[in-house]
Amino acid sequence: MQDVKRKYVIPGDIVAEGNLRALVNVFRNGNSIVATRIGITESNNEGAKVIPLSGIYFPRANDIVIGKIQDHSSLSWSVDINSSFAAHLPAQDIFGRDFSPAHDDMGRQLSTGDVIVARIAIFDRTRDPILTIQDKDMGKIPTGELIKISPTRVPRLIGKRGAMIQTIEHASSTRITIGQNGIIVVSGKDKEGITLAINAIHIVEAEAHTSNLTQRIKQLLNVPESEIEGDDDSQTSNEANETLSSDEKSISNNINSEMGVVNPNGSK
Amino acid sequence: MVQSRSLIDEKGKRSDGRIIDELRQIKINVGIIRNADGSALIEFGKNKIIAAVYGPREVHPKHMALSDRCVVRCRYHMSPFSTDTRKSPAPSRRETEISKVIRESLEPALILEDYPRAAIDVFIEVLQADGGSRCAGITAASVALADAGINMRDMVSACAAGKVDDKIVIDINDTEDKEGGADMPVAFMPNLKKITLLQLDGELTPDQFNTCLDEAIRGCMKVYEIQRSSLMEKYFGDEKGLKE
Structure with missing residues (x-):
């Protein structure tokens, strides 16, 4: 190194x-x-x-984000992605190139208030970001608890090669979808698991800069001793080491494992 | 301004017991408002001021947005209970003016080109006033902006100096402001060594002016140390200093 x-x-x-x-x-x-x-x-x-260690989300091309549909015009949906820019999801992205505002009903696919997982397709500061959901397991999220954390804590929440988020998912038997914009969806079968996962996420957010965090989270979640490994001593530096490529990989892994995500193309 | 009574006693103590080059007690708490993106509470002697920063966020109304940079909107407000006699909560001429000078003192430190078509809102609410509230407001707002994670070239620290009994004193309080000879608030970027605000109320000779400016900048540097330690404490807790 x-x-x-x-x-x-x-x-x-x-x-x-x-x-x-x-x-x-x-x-x-x-x-x-x-x-x-x-x-x-x-x-x-x-x-x-x-x-x-602080700051709002600034979009970047190819980031995977979770957003809420705000409204739609005749050609695109506008999506709140927790940023100073409102993102746009073109109707052609869902209906295909033969989309016609006269024949296709946009409200039937996505309506105001729906939460979607999307990728930022184009963004260059001079115009608002354009989203796409034409990737594997993207689109509308049907159920789950929505929580917001600081976008600067997202790499820490994912952890080294996804260690942190996998620990939380395992211990609480939930599925956690993370957007780079700091919006997180936690879904699961039982309430206790979801509450536990949300608590753990908030602790990670509050104590992101401290060392030995994964181990403390494991203790909090009552992960058996045998599963606590001593590989976590330099966590603060791990946070700094999180490169973007590994973050994105972990995010897409998480999204791939998201069972509940409906692909709008599939449902059409 | 003509001074009617002596404000420094024979022992060299000022009306609140300080010596001429002594600042009031300063305490800054960072991140006290959950809903804001960045916030700070400053206690500057008897002054108690909250600064909250929101943004960069979308600009409403949209026609206010600038295509190449961010707009900064600043509101300095004194609460009705912040003074001896009730202050009307409606924005006064003084508050509108102070809002403007605070905005202009913060703008040089912000890298506004990084956030085109967005707005940064800075709210400064004076809960208790005791002279020097614009300086304390700028100091708190600068900490709140850093807490909000907005790109900044440098912090902004502010401190006033002035003339009392023909002596140059640092950090003017309310009595000295009202009865003293001159009041000069200065905002300063401590690393870039640039002045972003300089106002002067009263009369100073060129020599007095130079001494006064030097003293105010010295005060700003002390204020900067407190800003720095409060931010370090919030973000890094006990883990201070270098880490290899």
Whole structure:
């Protein structure tokens, strides 16, 4: 592994000095790279960046998000994705290219208040994000408890290769669908399991930066001792290590395991 | 402004017992409002002020949105019970003006180009006022903005300096503001070393002005240390400092 230097910063603090690349949540001021957010710095040969600990969701292409249908025009649904931009889901995405507002009834497919899992197909800051549900196991979520956490805690909730979320799912016998925008759907058969999972998620959110978190969550969920492994000592650094690609993989794994998701194409 | 009585006694103590280069007690609590994206409660001597930040969020009405950057909307408000005699809750001329100068003192620190077509709302509510509430408001708002995770070039720290009994003093309180010779609130970006607000009420000679500005900036640096430690405490708790 490369030599990575970390420290805690607030906006205005110097992350690194010298000829490094300024990656995310930093800017260059003369010879130094300065943090723009509260978080943990990470600087190595590739450049310097800050992993933020607070903030709202800023969309990125290919993120998997959970959103609520707000309204629809004759050509698209507008979806609240917990961001400063309202996302749009084009009607052609569901009805196909021969969609005609005169013949197809959009309200029959998705109505106001429906919750969907979708992928951000296009986004470039100059226009609102465009969603798609044309991927495996995306579309309307029929049941479940909706909870909101800070989007900056999503990588921690998923954990190293999905360790944290799998632990919670196993112990509470629930299915948890996570959107990168901090919206989570917990579904399961019994109320106790769902309550337990929600409590665990809130604890992860509140204590995301602390070490040994997976182990403490296992204790909370009464996972037998034999299943508690000692692989969790450097959890704080694991949080920082969560790369996006591994997050997305874990998310899609979770979504794949989401039994209740109805594919609107299949139901048509 | 003509000063009618002495505000510094023979021992060099001011009306509230401080010496001339002493700040009031400052305490900042971060994240006290759950519904806000970022918030802070500042206790600056007898001042008690809440700052809450919402956003970046969609702009309503939509015509206010700017296509290339974010708009900042700021509301400074004194609650009716914040002063000795009841203050009308309707926004006064003074509050509208302070809202504007606070917004302009925070904007240089924010990277607004990162959030096109969005708005950031900053609410500053004065619960108890004792002079220097705009400085305390800016200080709290800056902490709340950082807590909200908005991209910032630097923090903004604010502190006033002024003239009392022909002496330059730091952190003017209510009595000194009303009866003293001059009051100069300054907001400062401590790492970039740039001034974002400078107002002056009263008269100062060029020399006094320079000393006053230096003292105010020194006060800002002290305020910055408190902002810093309060944010560090909220986000990192006991785990302070460097981690390799």
